[in-house]
Amino acid sequence: MTVYSNTVFHPTFCLLFTKMKIPFFDYKKYCKELPYADLVSETLSSGYLIGGPAISKFEEEIVNYTGIKHCITVGNATDAMEIIFDFLDLPKGSEVIVPAHTMIATASAAVSAGLKVKPIDVNFRYGLLTSKELSNVNLSNVSACMITQLNGICSDMDEIMNLLRSNSVPLVEDSAQGIGSFYKGTHAGGFGVGGCLSFYPAKVLGCLGDGGAIITNNDDLASYAYSVRDHGRGVDLQPLYWGRNSRLDSLNANILLTRLLNIDYYIEKRRRLASLYDNNLSALQDQGVLKLPAKHSVASDNPSTYQNYEVLAEKSSDLMAFLKDKGIGTIRQWGGFSIAHLRNLGFNIDNYPRTLDQFDRMFLLPMNHMLEEEEIIYITQSITEFYGA
Known part of the structure; x- marks a missing residue:
């Protein structure tokens, strides 16, 4: 298998793959993974x-x-x-x-x-x-x-x-x-x-x-x-x-x-995939249309395990729909509702303008140890295509 971990794709490159099917989390695959x-x-x-x-x-x-x-x-x-x-x-x-x-x-x-x-x-x-x-x-x-x-x-x-x-x-x-x-x-x-x-x-x-x-x-x-x-x-x-x-x-x-027994592998695989995301999406972050997740704990050298790969994106709803059409599953964490969104429980999101702004833009890209590098490349190229970068 060709390794693309250090590859950053120029936006004018054509996609390397035909349409793929990448669920946000492949539960069927997970249920076959162990004996x-x-x-x-x-x-x-x-x-x-x-x-x-x-x-x-x-x-x-x-x-x-x-x-x-x-x-x-x-x-x-x-x-x-x-x-x-x-x-x-x-x-x-x-x-x-x-x-x-x-x-x-x-x-x-x-x-x-x-x-x-x-x-x-x-x-x-x-x-x-x-x-x-x-x-x-x-x-x-x-x-x-x-x-x-x-x-x-x-x-x-x-x-x-x-x-x-x-x-x-x-x-x-x-x-x-x-x-x-x-x-x-x-x-x-x-x-x-x-x-x-x-x-x-x-x-x-x-x-x-x-x-x-x-x-x-x-x-x-x-x-x-x-x-x-x-x-x-x-x-x-x-x-x-x-x-x-x-x-x-x-x-x-x-x-x-x-x-x-395999937790070190699971975390290392997630970090490797996150690095590939980072490398291939950094140009979009530089342009201000995408914010990538933090690599380390706050004020610490301890690296993220990348339990999730949560981004803030301009036109996030349109991007999620575009990725869905490409066969890529994404979700908004907590169903897209912060605690402050829960009007039925007595909260008013209008009192939390920063949280409202964040939740309008935040969503999760696929991230787990079962993903392959080719799938991350397909996702990042699709995002680059959406922004026309």
Whole structure:
């Protein structure tokens, strides 16, 4: 196979390929990637369908990989964040800061604990809530702050933690997209009270269906979460708390253990494809019609995992339609709705002009380890063709 990693195509070049079909994420291909029948057989032979050695082993391996003290697997990342807020037991009706650019699950985790969320515009360069935006917020009446570590990078956590500590505000990290993401050597989810991981199939580390985990250095939160995920029961099955049923199953633990063996490859492949995107689209960025994603965490040398390749584009809706006609799948993150867009839940996007401007232009290009370089070249040439560059 010819490698084009360092190739930048002149806009007058004709396309090298006939029309291709590139879904945003190829779930059918994903479902054929591992020897799933063998993993099912292994799980059935163990006799453990929920709990058991596969769960314990996976939690141990996540601790080893992230360097964070505890990993408690749960049914999904939303449950993980809700359990963290249950643990904090903050005053009902008090205010929690959330980034405007995040999934509804981030805010709903706080709302589920009887709290009120306050969206804050994110940084234009990074798409994250950074210390620059947070420093303009009155933290005196805030009960907690949520930072979403987004698209494979982390925010500038040193400055954020200084701001929050000086105001005695606890941090909850939505690090659902954060596996493999670091800031100055600390893994996403390792800065505040606790963070979460999502193992949804399209994540860097995915399973078959929903799955999640709490990651934390807080011993008390870990003890609480181990109990609450299993109906609040202790080791003798006597209830310690009111709990819930939120447990990762053993089959998905075995799948995740298998995929975790390849996580360095998955991330390196994403970085290689992102470099190809960057090289072939840099001229459009120079022209001001396209903004490419950040390559590193904020104020850090730690490189992105490229969980997503999110661009800001002029005429984004027209471009997405053009790419669809070319057979290329794209999506707007969160369905194109920030927290501030959710009028039915009491928010007004008109109060967030910067977020409105960003969401009018932002969308995701295909990015995962199953893509081939030829497909990225086809995508970048199609984008170049659209802009007539």
